[in-house]
Amino acid sequence: MTLLLFNKPYGVLSQFTDRGSPTTRATLSDYVDQPGVYPAGRLDRDSEGLLLLTDDGRLQARIADPKFKLPKTYLVQVEGEPDEAALARLRTGVTLNDGATRPAEVERIDDPGLWPRDPPIRVRASIPDCWLSLTIREGRNRQVRRMTAAVGFPTLRLVRWRIGDWTLGDLAPGKWQIG
Template identity: 55%
Template structure:
């Protein structure tokens, strides 16, 4: 076992993407409720009310580089929105949206033909009667605070459910909410290459 650990975790809805909750509520779940490995830290974050893939490591240089906006590694989300976005809205999302004087980077946006196969959320979304919903696949190369939700809201299609399904080439398949596993060498090597790091010696 090497000195570095690289963990993929499927964060459930309603879990903070940190190991401690500094608020006074003291009832919110955190990463420590699922991961008992010491001294690993999340690369980036995922909102409390979002679900899906997180990468955790104790390799500080990798964590720093993946968090650096210059590397622009892709993150892919499946996004359930209220109503069905038209071509104009999708093009706006692709080209970039101005949010509080910041223009988001160009994104890949695809309207899914059908609802993706996902585990049920432990708190179902609230449907509005007679209002249809749709699923988008959105790939970003940045991670501003609540960016996907703010982008879809800006073009008039509020996000109802948000699931991160990929970080670069890493996918969530094979994991259920609350489960984690170590990266395989085949997964790790491209990640180190992406950030121009060498494979650490064991």
């Protein structure tokens, strides 16, 4: 069994090919040269961070399938400064257009000092921002972004830091290692 931990950069698709796009977009094949591995789950093109790749179908299913409730932790930079009431709503679950989310674990954190993003996030001098650590146990499409927006604090930057026991650690963007 092979398991790779990959730090997916912003703008990279979570797949090895880009079919149907009139322009060429970066894919996993631009970074990962290990044959026979496939992503266990997805990470949106405009999100960064930990993506696991494996050649083991059962492990891939256990990581990706929401029925296993594997915790996924994200470092989330949001526009504004959420108060305790907004954090409490995330902790109890919020209602999205596709139904209520499961409760999340969330806390405000200091700036984690991550690598610079290319392109940089939009910064507005009149609106502060802050960082959250947010852990969910489901994986709906763009769920974290929709959750923070639902409580009034749009996501500016989203970095998946942990999946279960696997963590990004000091793995640089665009790099991978055997897990």
